[in-house]
Every structure is written in structure tokens, then in C-alpha cells.
Amino acid sequence: MTDYETLTFEQSGPITRIALNRPDAANGMNGTMTRELADAAKRCDSPATKVVVLTGTGRFFCAGGDLKDFAAAADRGAHVKAVADDLHRAISTFARMNAVLITAVNGTAAGAGFSIAVTGDLVLAAESASFTMAYTRVGLSPDGSASYFLPRLIGVTRTKELMLTNRTLSAREAADWGLVTEVVPDDQLAARADALAAQMAATSSGSNGTVKALMLSTFSAGLEEQMEFEGRFIAERANSADGREGVDAFLGKRKAEFA
Structure with a gap:
């Protein structure tokens, strides 16, 4: 099921499930975990994967960087930069792959745990989950x-509040702020994540990837440039196998069977 030291990785058809798996260290991110997460993300960036579910093992989603690991490094700055670089490579791959990333936040998400939790295309949170930046502390x-x-999700003012005061948001508050898609009872989180993953697995991976690409460009492109992206992408989708199947299925009043 896994060949990683700090993660579990399970591929089941078009759905990949990844769990941060250092429960005794609150799933803190050390050099091994971020290297493995970058590799796991690369494995998910494939036509074989349509959905990725990312969660944590134990009581924490992720408490952020492993400060004991950082303190033990001979050159703390160089070590932390390497850890961050691997984490950023994983996040970049998750953001740009066609597969839908579902983050299932099972407990506290602090520091980098908060950061990666809200990168999910769909963010589920257990009622007991909490979110705090914690860096400046x-x-x-x-x-x-x-x-x-x-800043793109909640604006600069609220972002600075979270980063400067280290305010902790409950799952409900995070949902009210627009950081969480859905809050579910703790004992239903895994089942809800599985149901949502199955729902997304039946959709068009190419269409989903295009939605993600359009969202990444929307704040940097001007109106005409963004509309040109939209025109080119929808034409590309119309000529794709999934696009043809989707339109034909709609006209034929049947359920589409996407690749």
C-alpha cells in the first residue's frame, strides 16, 4: 500500500489516498516528509489519477514544520529552505495537475499544515478541526x-490578521470565512471524503484540470486575456473525447461515461 516512511499512499482505481503519517510528531513536516510528499504528488500527476484525498493520521492533520528537526540541523536556514522547496514542489504539482485535490482536515492544521489544507480544490473539515498560522509565534x-x-481566498486584511496574531479558527469559522468547503461530524469525515472522491472520479478530468488552470490565472490576467484563455480552453475541450461524450450524452438524455 505504501513505500514511504512518513506517508501512506494508496491507489484505488482513479482515486489516490495520501495520509500524513507521523502521528507521534503531530504529522510535523520534516525533510523526509516533504521529499516524499513531492514524490507522491508527482505520482498523482497522471491520467490514471482523477482524484487525490489528502488527510492526516491520528489527532492532527498537520502541526506544521517539525521544529525539533529544524533545531537539530547544522545549518538551520539551509535545512528549512530545502524542506520548504520540497513542500512547494508538492503544492505546485497538486495545484496544476488535472486531478481534483480533496483535503480532509481531521484535526489541528497549523503552520504549513494550515497552508496545505486550504490548497485543496475541495476542503472538508471535521467539526473538531482548527486552523492557525502559528509562524510568527x-x-x-x-x-x-x-x-x-x-489573500485570494479571504483578502489581505484577514490574511494579515491570521499571520500576525496567530488567531485560531474553528472549522465552522473557517467555513464562514470561505476557507473550508464543508464541515462534517468527526466520525463522518472519512466516509464523506470517500463519497466526494467517488463523485469527482465520475467527472471529466480534463474539464476539472481546465477549471483549476483558469482559477490560477484569474488574478494575474486581464479581462481580455482571461476570456481568450476561456475561449481556447473550451474549444480544446469541445474537441476532446470527454467533451464529445459529454455533449452527446446530454443530447441523448443519458449519463456521460468519461474516460
């Missing part, structure tokens, strides 16, 4: 794409 600064995604 230990004299560090945000990583894991937080300074990119958070």
Missing part, C-alpha cells in the same frame, strides 16, 4: 503557498 514566516492562496 516562533519567529518564523509563512510558507507552503499561504501568502499566495490566503
